[in-house]
Amino acid sequence: MLSSTKSERVRRIASLARKKERRAHGRFLVEGPQAVRELLVHRPDLVETVYTTLGSESWQVEVDRLASDAGVRLERATDDVIAAMSETVSPQGVVAVARSWKGSAAEAAAGARLVAILHEIRDPGNAGTVLRAADAAGADAVIFAGESIDPFHPKVVRSTTGSLFHLPVAVAPTLRDAVDAVRDAGLTAFAADVRGSDVLEARAAGELDGAVAWIFGNEARGLSEAERALADRSVRLPIYGAAESLNLATAASVLLYETAFAQRSR
Template identity: 45%
Template sequence: MRALAGRSARKRSGTYLVEGPQAVREAVRFAAADVRDVYVTDDARVAHPEIVDEALEAGLFVHPVTDEVAHAMSGDAQGVIAVLTARATGEIDSIPSDATLVAVLSAIRDPGNLGAAIRVADAVGADAVVLAGECVDPASPKVIRASVGSVFHLPVLRAPELRESAAALKERGLALVAADVSGADELGRATEPALREPHAWVFGNEAWGLTDDELAVVEHVVRIPIPGQAESLNLATAAAVCMYASLFARS
């Protein structure tokens, strides 16, 4: 089980690890068909009885384990661990035809950033998250932990590189809006009209952002105002600012 922290073990076994009460609770509630086993220590069972109750009601296997065994399985699970069967990640064609807000994450390599961005997309009610190009594995325990279970709430889809995916997004009536320091328009009132229409926010790699080729397929390039001395915002923070701007533009 501990080996499932690595991508190769997940690929060989066709399973992945979910750690911690919040993430396991959401897996049991929203992805019960994929849950193979739930492991709970005595203290965790007392602290989170709803997880055990809902798992048993769903007909899942719940195993009591000692603190030592739980720690051997995962060093950061707070006594609650689950193993899920890995399903094939959906493709970009699975985006609902009536989608109005999508987050597109291109070449994201940091699992904490990816998980946090998925959590933001879930919080604002996005219809899907699209992982374009070579992104970190969304079944990584670090991604799931950072998403706090949001990976189980909305579709997280795989796609080719952004240049190849743009047509599929536009076919669904989604305008592409990129967050990039090169943007001619500053996020604010001037960009609200575009954000009231169906659109997909596009966020680039943490280190180099979006390439010129990627920016070329985007209709709107928007920069986030930074009047202070900070050089930039990290990916997850930028995603939160931009996607909440979409939410506010529609309210």
């Protein structure tokens, strides 16, 4: 039973809440039973250690079994230790340390028909929600471009509720790198932008039927003229009511599903 909140191991694990430490150690935190379950089921190769309290929670038996089946190291820890390791305010009794990866945009886009590119997305909740929506819509990959938030940020990992482990996730140094990768893979790049044409026009013209990559820009300023110019086409969601706009995650979810519908109704 790991019981000291001041141990070097606990401090090292807690430090993974910081990007600098995640990069230095090549590790990241996965918190909560749902995310840890998905990690153990879909990417057990990434797991270094799972730490859990010794309680009677409903998830305990399943997490223990999954860790055992995967040959993953499982350790017990006190509630205080789990809290000290966790980034969240209300830890749920289980934390995993996993190895991060460095998949390239080209690898992620190879053979894909639907890709989401997140360019300079800064809010972890937005990033995680878009990744989760991409997974739900059947997308083949998500690429974080430019100065977007780290996909291994604890809040991003939590907000994906496990989708981070379901599909390829890559990081591209610049938006141009991401667009070049998807275009080389045969996808058409669409910029989601309020100055673009109506998405229903694009769908009616059959433009969403093929392999598509959506570019979603920064929450506050969207995409610049130069960034939009990298895309093959700019497309917007129409606003039929009195709302000024849709937030990033909502708009991305609708556009990803519009494309999934179009691709499946050919």
